[in-house]
Amino acid sequence: MAKIHSIIQILVYVKVKLGESLITIVGLGKVGSNIAEHIVLKGLDDLTLIDIIQGLPQGNALDLGHMASQLNIDIKIKGSNDYRDLEGSDIVIVSAGFPRTADMSRLDLLKKNKAIIKQVSEKILEYAPKSKVIVVTNPLDLMTYLALKTTGFDRSRVFGVGSELDAARLKYYLSSILKVSNSSISAFVIGEHGDSMTILKSQSKVNGVPIKKLLDESQIFSLIEKTKKSGADIISLKGATTFGVAASTSSIIESMIRDRKKVHLVSFYLNGEYGLYDVCVGVPAIIGKNSVERVIELELDEVEKELFLKSAEAVKESIPHLMSNE
Known part of the structure; x- marks a missing residue:
């Protein structure tokens, strides 16, 4: 008893x-x-x-x-x-x-x-x-x-x-083009949550197969453009994006509350990761009860590296405006 x-x-x-x-x-x-x-x-x-x-x-x-x-x-x-x-x-x-x-x-x-x-x-x-x-x-x-x-x-x-939502949009378009389930797709988008976002062709896969082996260059270009424009498309149609960002946010919160140690794509302050300093941009990170527990540094090809660095620079260019008193 x-x-x-x-x-x-x-x-x-x-x-x-x-x-x-x-x-x-x-x-x-x-x-x-x-x-x-x-x-x-x-x-x-x-x-x-x-x-x-x-x-x-x-x-x-x-x-x-x-x-x-x-x-x-x-x-x-x-x-x-x-x-x-x-x-x-x-x-x-x-x-x-x-x-x-x-x-x-x-x-x-x-x-x-x-x-x-x-x-x-x-x-x-x-x-x-x-x-x-x-x-x-x-x-x-x-x-x-x-x-x-x-x-x-x-x-x-x-x-x-930010990038979590961008990756969800990429998955949506990949699923539509390839006629496969969303659950079979792993999508990676890093960098700015904006026009200079970097879509990783080498890391985005369907059942483990990189998308660059499943789609030709013109299809991939179209896919990238659709992903980049999708936020603006929603805004022009209904005034604001709401459902996607809410789902992305709650998924991340669940990983924190349940201590899932799950990889999410989040905008995070970099201090040497990917060779970048003093900027917040989208990167993959392990999320658990302690919030961001570790940044994952993916192996990028030369084109992806260049695009990612340009994306980070696009964000950094606005920091003086951000921190000014104007």
């Missing part, structure tokens, strides 16, 4: 410890709201929603709570307009900011969003100094860099979701 009692005590302790974890989303626009829905559907952990618009996070929390109840998912969801509710957060997802419009350049978007991300990052430092930060706001690589520099956190605790 004593043994059974001890087992019950252990189970209760484990449940309480898991329940102490807290995910917070800052910014409840279309992207933030979709990420919240994915987190609830996966039953990942308790959730706090923060936005400056009165009633928006509270309404989302109530609506999501009703959904969770219908699906018998036990999760606590809180909506707030107060940054003090960041306290106790283990993971903070930053999706605050303006979405990109079809006629907006990356520099235009940078000017609109950098003040927002700086303010949010300062609040994270103040109220959740032990948290891990996931940036979703565009321009992704630059906003990730700004969040890292503003918080002063160890680089392992701050990363962005």
Whole structure:
């Protein structure tokens, strides 16, 4: 009987410890709201929603709570307009900011969003100094860099979701062209989450076979162009990208919560990896309970190396604008 009692005590302790974890989303626009829905559907952990618009996070929390109840998912969801509710957060997802419009350049978007991300990052430092930060706001690589520099956190605790979505788009087009299941495809896209993204023909494979052995150069060129344009295509059709980025973000969060040690493509601050320094760009990394646990340095061919370095340089060129007071 004593043994059974001890087992019950252990189970209760484990449940309480898991329940102490807290995910917070800052910014409840279309992207933030979709990420919240994915987190609830996966039953990942308790959730706090923060936005400056009165009633928006509270309404989302109530609506999501009703959904969770219908699906018998036990999760606590809180909506707030107060940054003090960041306290106790283990993971903070930053999706605050303006979405990109079809006629907006990356520099235009940078000017609109950098003040927002700086303010949010300062609040994270103040109220959740032990948290891990996931940036979703565009321009992704630059906003990730700004969040890292503003918080002063160890680089392992701050990363962005970008290349993961680019790879998902590449998989989608590969599946359509080759008439194969998504699950049979491994896609790798690194570098900027933007026009200079680098699609790795040598590493992207179908059932272990590199795509450059399955497609001719014209097909691969078309595939690359479709992948690069797909975000803009969605924006022109419906105003914003939402579902893909939410799925990518929740998948990464699940790897953190469950300590999956899974490889994801994230925008990360490089300090010598791939020969690059002081820039955030998309790279493959092992994600677990400690956030970014290790960057994986893939073997790139000469063309891929050159394209990747140019992509990183394209991001670095905007850092002076990012860090200026203008």
